[in-house]
Amino acid sequence: MSVRPIRLFGDPVLRTPADEVVDFDRQLRALVKDLTETMLNERGAGLAAPQLGVSLRVFTFDVDDVVGHLVNPVLEFPDEEEQEGPEGCLSVPGLYFDTKRRMNAVAKGFDMHGEPIQVVGTELMARCLQHETDHLDGVLFVDRLDPDTKKEAMRAIRQAEWANEPAPTVKVSPHPLFGKLR
Numbered sequence: 001m002s003v004r005p006i007r008l009f010g011d012p013v014l015r016t017p018a019d020e021v022v023d024f025d026r027q028l029r030a031l032v033k034d035l036t037e038t039m040l041n042e043r044g045a046g047l048a049a050p051q052l053g054v055s056l057r058v059f060t061f062d063v064d065d066v067v068g069h070l071v072n073p074v075l076e077f078p079d080e081e082e083q084e085g086p087e088g089c090l091s092v093p094g095l096y097f098d099t100k101r102r103m104n105a106v107a108k109g110f111d112m113h114g115e116p117i118q119v120v121g122t123e124l125m126a127r128c129l130q131h132e133t134d135h136l137d138g139v140l141f142v143d144r145l146d147p148d149t150k151k152e153a154m155r156a157i158r159q160a161e162w163a164n165e166p167a168p169t170v171k172v173s174p175h176p177l178f179g180k181l182r
Helices: 026-042 123-136 147-159
Strands: 046-048 058-063 066-076 082-089 092-102 104-110 116-122
Touching (some): 026 066, 046 123, 066 123, 092 123
Antiparallel strands (some): 046 058, 058 066, 104 116
């Protein structure tokens, strides 16, 4: 297992809806471990497979000392309560903007062995569950910003030192899981 390069804003894989996981095999477990190691190394609250160039519905999280992962998550919202606060993304490094999200979220999915799991989140965990599930749908947090804040964010992204760096070179594997690298 290893720390892998994170895809940055502008990489097409970040805008592509991810495929559902159908094989809960050794390669999926390796992906979850790579996601976890990379997320912890970067000190992120979450990391989705597309951010590593893998178009599969998997993400990891580290919120309030709870480290875990979800495969094929589906979100539910128990109420209409909202929160607004700073949000960032490892694919948009160093930039944070106030983003409106639901205060409470429930994510249902599977673990890396195919066992059903549920994660109930409030505040930061709810924000993380929504942010990472958005990644799996090809949505970035900047898409959730109000129009004025989005203009500010796009200006900051264009001016960021990482803005025009090339996407990392990734060796494509013939395995069905890793053959989905982009």
